[in-house]
Amino acid sequence: MSDATPSGEWSRSADARRQYNLVGGIILAVAALGLFVWSFWVNNPVPLPVRSSIIIFFAVGIAISAGLLRVQNPQDVYGGMALILLSLTALVASNDLPGMRGFAFGPGTAPRLFAFLLAILSLGVVVVGFLKRGPDITGYKIQGVVFIIGSILAFAACIRPLGLVIASFATVVICAAAAEDGKWRETLIVAIVITIFCSFLFPYGLNLPFQLWPRFW
Secondary structure (H helix, E strand, O other): OEEEOOOOOEEEOHHHHHHHHHHHHHHHHHHHHHHHHHOOOOOOOOOHHHHHHHHHHHHHHHHHHHOOOOOOOHHHHHHHHHHHHHHHHHHHHHHHOOOOEOOEOOOOHHHHHHHHHHHHHHHHHHHHHHHOOOOOOOOOOHHHHHHHHHHHHHHHHHOOOOHHHHHHHHHHHHHHOOOOOOOHHHHHHHHHHHHHHHHHHHHHHOOOOOOOOOOOO
């Protein structure tokens, strides 16, 4: 059973939404539980704020599945929660990397900084999703997943032999192909800007040992 919203968009029935939130909340809780267990397996102790955040994430998942938190906008709530989970995973995974050494950035500084910023922005998205009504999650499309994962794999494959400049540019272009309404002129401009930014940030700003150009040049 389904009904239409006042704007004409398709939406699930009340029972279907409860079932969807039950399953979605359980998935979030299980993912948080697995991440919490993994946090005890890394070499260095994970900071207490990170583990506390994982516990809060688990509690939110349980509250969603039990109907204690009303999901007004599933796209914002579940999308934001997925990004928060990614941020927490990055914080746990980068825990073994050294951080700041005086005024010098260590290998773990940038991943933890970006993960923290992503978590803060995603938290705002989740809060809006609980407060403001929005459309239900629509049908699943494989195109976005293929190109997003492909961009990550392309970066991993190109960063050493081709350098940061080519790897960053190719990653942005491949990632942009995930959008069905993407415009290539804007994509190329954004790719150039991001490539220039990364070319200065990582080797010079963060003092990370990335080569800029291919080794055979």
